[in-house]
Amino acid sequence: MKELEELRRRAGEIADLHGIGGLLLWDQNTMMPPGGAAARADQFEALERILHDRITDPGLAKLLDALEPWAADQDPDSDAAALHRALRRDHHKAVNVPTDLAAEISSAAAHAQQAWMEAREAQDFKRFQPALERVLDLQARYIACFDGTGEFAHPYDVLLDDYEPGLTTAELTALFDNLQAELVPLVSAAAAAGEDGPVFAGRFPVDKQKTLTDELLRAVGYDPEHWRLDAAVHPFARSMAHTDVRLTTRWEEDDLAMAVYSCLHEFGHGLYEAQMDPAHYRTTLAEATGLGVHESQSRLWENLVGRSKPFCEWLLPLLRRHLGGPFEAIDVDQLYRDVNQVRLSLIRIEADETTYNLHVALRFELELALVEGRLSVAELPDAWNEATHRLLGLETPSLLEGVLQDIHWGAGMIGYFPTYTIGNLMSAQLWTALAADLPDVEERIAAGDFAPLREWLREHIHRHGRKYTSRELLKRTTGEELRVEPLLAYLEGKLLDAGLLNAPVRS
């Protein structure tokens, strides 16, 4: 079929350009000499413009229209029908936004990131305020582009849909309400009961951390033929194709936990991309179906695997072998407690697994208020501090520990934060399904045999790429909609099991 072949050709080019974009980004954050930044921005812009042209091309629209009757006849689970759906969606989302507005959004974000850095330097929110106001103003114009389509019930839905297609503000509000109501007392009780020492206390030479993380990653499934690992200030993962996966981490003498847990986290992201069905290569299906699913994979490896007791059983001998000393003095129970400590803190990226979601709830609450116009940018710092007190019981002594700690809003990413918690929710739901299918998963993990786990994830999640929406994927795998109970039960259960909570808190 000629039209389908042409659709595949176009999808192939778009996929190739996405792969190239991945390399530009990876290189910028790992290898590029600092002085190359301005030229890199030009290269990104050139690539983005070409991608936008390709996705909004009237020829693509005609092709999609011509294939509509054929697509309606197909099994919706077929690759071809899914490809048609995915390109239809991308075209629709892009074509509603004038190119000039897209360019303005991108340039305002670049400007606001610069302003954010200057405001941090000066510890002065006012230096960031006008740039953020401009970002929000442009986001409002972006939202307005979809006014006539009737597909979004709430302005925030338009933004959320870019990161987590199909999820609504109404659903998300209900999820966060439930989660928050239960998490606040849980966190407070666990923080009161918990010990207070740094996780993996001690200083460990970077070269030893490197050989440790190398062995750790190879054991869980890192394949040097197709993967690599480098250092980056903010660890991330990126793939250029399912055969070319790049992880990053941060090695610091006094922060072993960063190296170990960011490697596991980024490995989870990488495995999702590596295990996409090769048949989807060079199609729009070889991508994550949403950031929530992506994050569920990183959190699953970092937390549900990496902070589990069986994993601690496997990890302790490894730590002893590479780092010796301090790890000879502790047992598995102590390691298990160490890596699951709950501590109230002000910085999201340093938060423990349980508290983390309260940081996200705070950001969702505030960005929703901004988008709805209930909150102005000028009022944001006070609102941040008030919410921090309400959710975490903490005072915010500085802007760096408060409203200026994250780059997201300045980068124009509004609607992005919730995907971190969506990932946490999903990871617990998926784990329940996985544990039911693999009754001996804990024994396997304790024995360092991660293959059955990888295979289960490949079969149920990874290989599908964008073929199903997040919602469909979760439903197919767990039979459920997104919900908070599995995460809450998992968190409380583990804290009790590790002896970090004296008694159940939840009713």
Add this chain to the structure above:
Amino acid sequence: MKELEELRRRAGEIADLHGIGGLLLWDQNTMMPPGGAAARADQFEALERILHDRITDPGLAKLLDALEPWAADQDPDSDAAALHRALRRDHHKAVNVPTDLAAEISSAAAHAQQAWMEAREAQDFKRFQPALERVLDLQARYIACFDGTGEFAHPYDVLLDDYEPGLTTAELTALFDNLQAELVPLVSAAAAAGEDGPVFAGRFPVDKQKTLTDELLRAVGYDPEHWRLDAAVHPFARSMAHTDVRLTTRWEEDDLAMAVYSCLHEFGHGLYEAQMDPAHYRTTLAEATGLGVHESQSRLWENLVGRSKPFCEWLLPLLRRHLGGPFEAIDVDQLYRDVNQVRLSLIRIEADETTYNLHVALRFELELALVEGRLSVAELPDAWNEATHRLLGLETPSLLEGVLQDIHWGAGMIGYFPTYTIGNLMSAQLWTALAADLPDVEERIAAGDFAPLREWLREHIHRHGRKYTSRELLKRTTGEELRVEPLLAYLEGKLLDAGLLNAPVRS
């Protein structure tokens, strides 16, 4: 002027895409996991197709035509006129070649490189022969695309013009005839007189070689804000922009000369790209005007600077400081002799500075015969061995030391080899001009002050980019056409000076 602005916009996009292509290539040869090769090939193809579209775009042709009367009125030395000329040339060269033929050429080259590797593995030329025949057949079709234009007097001119615009086969044949006639006796006399020990004999730990090359490169002008240095099997240099320059080298315990001289060589390439006029950034002018000029810069730093006596004076204390032992036992004269030894050998990339050009002469002779149809691919191995005996006086014991040693022909690069010797010729001509302008250049080098040398190269060569053709640039700088005498005089003079030749050989 609206049209000129539009021309600049188009040139900017093409330059950005070239920068992206540079990154794809650099990454492929330094960082990419081996399993990523197939996806990288797809990404290259996607980028090449877009670049070809942009350069052959009828809209560009119309724009160039519309600007023709304006361009005719401009100072030909102005940036705007030069940009118009360069884009006119690129468009003309690309538009004469049907896209399908360009795609076939690129795919045949990919196939032939694979066949070349298999033939090397099996030491069997027949495995390479059909693929190389296909490459040559397609090159003939490529040449035929310019039949009607009347601009090329010889079929080989079409190929040469892609690497060294404007140079003709007739000129090149005369240059090689002269060079060869004088080099054969010179090489033979120097090889007979010379010592026979490996250059920089000894084993040196890689980490010490790294700190040495780091200090060496910073001294000559490597700027960590805009440059980086990595390992690669075949050292090369590539820039993504004048602000983002990547060098590579090879560190091996038993080959210190490789690290030192490939760093200097690639630095020469990098400096050319780094010192282009920033005003040419994002235009087609911010590129090398030809591969000969590019190579003249690498050879100048590697040989005319790096193997000079004053450089040895500066280098020896550095070698002693980093590597100690063996370098305490020699003096500057010995180092100077060591790095200038002439030894007859079969492998081009291992050849010394003097012999090197005979390896190039051999390849030029054979590829010209192939293009003219005087030689068939089947006859190539015997012809190679015969020429090796005639030029170097050596027997060729294996295909790996003979016709299968270089990847160029398999990669479709016919007309490329001569640029190595053109670079050598130019480097000697430029040095004569430079030494006249900077009478104390030797003292400066001995003192480790390379700034005046860099500035002279910036002023006379680097900043211009593609503004002038190689021929014009050489003429402006030296008042001369390309010629062999300065290189021959320099080579013989140095061999005599270093005591590596007992008496003058040339009449």
